[in-house]
Amino acid sequence: MAKEFSRQHEVVYYECDMNGNMTLPTVISLAIQVSETQSNELNRGSEYIHQHGVTWILTNYHLEITRLPKVDEQIIVTTKAEEYNKYFCYRSFWIRTLSGEELVHIQAVFGLMNIETRKLSRVIDEIIAPFESQKITKIKRFGKLEKIVIGESLPYRVRFFDIDSNLHVNNAVYFHWILDVLGRDFLTSYVPKTITIRYDKEVEYGNEITSVVEKINQDQVMCTRHAIMLHEETCCEALIEWKELSK
Amino acid sequence: MAKEFSRQHEVVYYECDMNGNMTLPTVISLAIQVSETQSNELNRGSEYIHQHGVTWILTNYHLEITRLPKVDEQIIVTTKAEEYNKYFCYRSFWIRTLSGEELVHIQAVFGLMNIETRKLSRVIDEIIAPFESQKITKIKRFGKLEKIVIGESLPYRVRFFDIDSNLHVNNAVYFHWILDVLGRDFLTSYVPKTITIRYDKEVEYGNEITSVVEKINQDQVMCTRHAIMLHEETCCEALIEWKELSK
CATH class of the missing domain: 3.10.129.10 (Hotdog Thioesterase)
Known part of the structure; x- marks a missing residue:
């Protein structure tokens, strides 16, 4: 144990x-x-x-x-x-x-x-x-992340303090990019219920990444698909299921 | 006491x-x-x-x-x-x-x-x-902050998570803007020795601020003057004295 x-x-x-x-x-x-x-x-x-x-x-x-x-x-x-x-x-x-x-x-x-x-x-x-x-011998998986069809996006430059003492972008920083792109109106109306995130490729200091998001309504549930793109390459993908924030 | x-x-x-x-x-x-x-x-x-x-x-x-x-x-x-x-x-x-x-x-x-x-x-x-x-009756002051003459700058958009639960930009966020504009080469060559910072005016969610910096060499000591500008208005000013980082 x-x-x-x-x-x-x-x-x-x-x-x-x-x-x-x-x-x-x-x-x-x-x-x-x-x-x-x-x-x-x-x-x-x-x-x-x-x-x-x-x-x-x-x-x-x-x-x-x-x-x-x-x-x-x-x-x-x-x-x-x-x-x-x-x-x-x-x-x-x-x-x-x-x-x-x-x-x-x-x-x-x-x-x-x-x-x-x-x-x-x-x-x-x-x-x-x-x-x-x-x-264990098994490799555990956490659900498939589908590609974005039509997304909105914002650019983010990797800043000096985004790089931690392990010399790569701290994994909490991706949550900033993934969420911030949704904007205040969305983020004061919904709270996340489940999040699945996969880190594919490191980004580096000075890179300008694009945070792409697509909103999808699955059976009355608001979901968002996310990708952190460096040029044509996907560096990180995520799926978030949201619930409405009780006012 | x-x-x-x-x-x-x-x-x-x-x-x-x-x-x-x-x-x-x-x-x-x-x-x-x-x-x-x-x-x-x-x-x-x-x-x-x-x-x-x-x-x-x-x-x-x-x-x-x-x-x-x-x-x-x-x-x-x-x-x-x-x-x-x-x-x-x-x-x-x-x-x-x-x-x-x-x-x-x-x-x-x-x-x-x-x-x-x-x-x-x-x-x-x-x-x-x-x-x-x-x-006490005295109002304490921490040194005068002189204006920038010729500066370099970078823009920063105020992000959702920069606003804390007090509904204004958390004061630690200004340190991100003030330091990041200096770039990696500078920030891996120097460490701050003294910092004086004054907050003049609140910035708001969605504002795009400009972080302006001027490097000045005072008696062999590297100093930087900083201003966080919203359009023509100064929101925050700082003076940092640096020492070379021992490799």
Whole structure:
């Protein structure tokens, strides 16, 4: 049974959008911070990982959002590196209220990238042993992401602070691009219910990417398909299912 | 003697730039988070403040940076609401190592804004009493900010997540605009030593601001003057003194 790790957190105003809900980039950053703290406590911090010539990369997220944490709320963030196979590690995160109500469940897929070759490395047993994850042979998938037919778009330039100390665009930054393109009227009318996101290709400092979105109404449910494009190349794709925000 | 409040924090990779140093937007966000936690523990959280029809606004920062916190480092963030006069509250923040070495000292000036009129309100005794700040009559100033003569610039659109739950652009966002315009070559060659920043006028969602910068060499010291412009109007000004980054 994989080791669980939790941290309490108080939601402050600048972590929240104009609806008073925690922003998705903050949800993701907070989750990652808790897993980093667990890694450090198990002596598997980035220094240790880098000694093996590798760094963590994130390939997929799937989020199920019952409701987003609210400004001034106390929450508990829990994580567990549940399973792994030859190339991928599957980690879950839960955000809950103090009374145990589940607000957000995140499933994340990580891999190890060789720092020199920038290629995916096999999972190194020594790195993940202390998390007590279960070894599986299956490769888990999180639903197919269909292509956009007709989209609207906005350009975004990759900024200096979008690049983190791992020297690539922090994965929370893609949530900024994917959501911002929808505009205020949409983002104050709807909140995300489920999100599936796949990272395909790294973008670099100075790149001007295009965030493309297509709105589709599936059985009365508002859905949006997203692509982060660098010229003709797709760098990231996502599907979001929305629910109307209760006023 | 004002009440001191501290929190320990472990610096994680996505809080750091490609130099491995904590980003200034994170330094500012972390400081504010610690003062929010103190306010909540003294029952002076935003809910209480809003009941008085006001919200905190930030008018100035002055930062003295000995060195920026590094990825994986353990730091202690301390804050104290030291003094106040009729309209302004003066709060300091210190970031220190576990052994007490001072890394960053921030002096911040806050005021209370009436939520309806958007005008500065007098400091309300009931709000600040539990911080045990000293009442002063003096208005403190942090050096004059001279105008830019010839600058370079880049445009930035105010994004949805730049607006926080107080419904204005979070003050850490200005640090993104002010620094990003300098570009990677500069930001991987220099680190800030002192920063003086003044917030003059709010910008709004959808505004396209221009971040203007002028480099000046004063007695062998690299300095940059900054302005955040909305059309012809100056919304924010700053002066940064830099030191060369040791490779």
